[in-house]
Amino acid sequence: MKILVIWRLLTVGGVNAGWRNRAIYFKQRGITTEFLYCKDLGGMHMMKDIAPVYLTTDEQRIHEILTKNHYDAIIVVDTSKAYDWLAKANYKGPIIIEARTPEIMKLKRNLTGYDQIQPQKFIVPSQHQKRVLSILVNEPTPIEVIYNGLDPSFFRPLKPEEIHEQKDPIVSSDKKIVAYIGRLDVRKNWRLLLKTAELVQKEREDIEFWVIGGAKSVERQQFEDEWKKRQLTDIIKWFPVVPYHEMPHVYAKIRQSGGCTIATTKAESFGNTFIESMACGVPVVAPSVSSIPEIVADGKTGYLFREEHVRGAAEQIYRIVDDQERYGNLSKLARERVEQMFSISHCANRYIEILREVTREGKTDES
Structure with a gap:
């Protein structure tokens, strides 16, 4: 079987991390x-050695890709232009739409024109996202929930001798690390991170924040300006580019310090950094919004706080870093939750079943 995934943005975020993991697993299964x-x-850098990647907006080139490569199925991820491309190419194979955008108005825009192509299924990464999508589509096309998965042999608690200690980011020996991982934009809400770090700076001397990523984010400059203006460069260290294959080592350094990861996001349809962190035995602090309570078990694999609540975020960080006995338990339960719910074998097998279902139905329709 050969499939094509269409998405407009080649980022280092969760959508591509999820598809990177799936592509590796799919390849092993033909x-x-x-x-x-x-x-x-x-x-x-995440995708080029994993699978063939086409990077183009040229409609003639896209038409050639769609008509000459004989795909058994095509998956469209939040890309409204793709529906026109597929209609013009007269693609007759099965089409699946992945609806990943958590903001309803943006999701509505991304679905514009999908009725041209009559998808066999919608796939979403959480029950929360299914509820959001259900508001926008009232047709009989089924909506299936498949969580993002990861390889727990790659994202795992590393032994001290395995950790790349001399590669950035490097741990200050006396600090507990709290890491924000991801884009710098309005939805990811880095402004709340700065407010939280500002509060922690007034109260503690044993905590350091890391910001991992953001090199090509739309609000990179605004973040940098605010970070310096608020005089937070001592408590927040920023690493705009960390290669994906180094991330298990980043999580290992956080765990070794007795720290955690933090999200300040306003909405998530899933959130790959949560499961990466938990797989590596690192507890998560995050707001109790959208899909997050499905992923992070409050009090078991991390702690949730009320949306936009700076004091709440700080207090949950303190709960984790100040109790080493509790930390060990959170770390153990976090790893177990990923193995039980978010391992790539479990999540990708269901995806393979769906691909086989829709391709069989397509062959039946043709006959």
């Missing part, structure tokens, strides 16, 4: 995955 992107925002 399914070739190819990717079509419109714009590279720093994610090419």
Whole structure:
């Protein structure tokens, strides 16, 4: 089987991390995955050695890709232009739409024109996202929830001798690390992170924040300006580019310090950094919004706080870093939750079943 995944943005975020993991797993089971992107925002290093990647907005080139590569199925991720491309190419194979955008108005925009192509299924990464999508589509096309998965042999608690200690980011020996991982934009809400760090700076001397990523984020400059203006460069260290394959080592350094990861996001349809962190035995602090309570078990694999609540975020960080006995338990339960719910074998097998279902139905329709 050969499939094509179309998404407009080649980022280092959760959508591509999820598809990277799936493509590796699919390949082992005889399914070739190819990717079509419109714009590279720093994610090419994640995908280029995993699967063929087309990076173009040229409609003639896209038409050739769709008509000459004989795909058994095509998956469109939040890309409204793709529906026109598929209609013009007269693609007759099965189409799946992945609806990943958590903001309802943006999701509505991304679905514009999908009725041209009559998808066999919608796939979403959480029950929360299914509820959001259900508001926008009232047709009989089924909506299936498949969580993102990861390889727990890659994201795992590393032994001290395995950790790349001399590579950035480097741990200050006397600090507990609290890491924000991801884009710098309005939805990811880095402004709340700065407010939280500002509060912690007034109260503690044993905590250091890391910001991992953001090299090509739309609000990179605004973040940098605010970070310096608020005089937070001592408590917040920023690492705009960390290669994906180094992330298990980043999580290992956080765990070794007795720290945690933090999210300040306003909305998530899933959140790959949560499961990466937990797989590596690192507890998560995050707001209790959208899909997050499905992923992070409050009090068991981390702690949730009320949306936009700076004091609440700080207090949950303190609960984790101040109790080493509790930390060990959170770390153990976090790893177990990922193995039980978010391992790539579990999540990708269901995806393979769906691909086989829709391709069989397509062959039946043709006959």
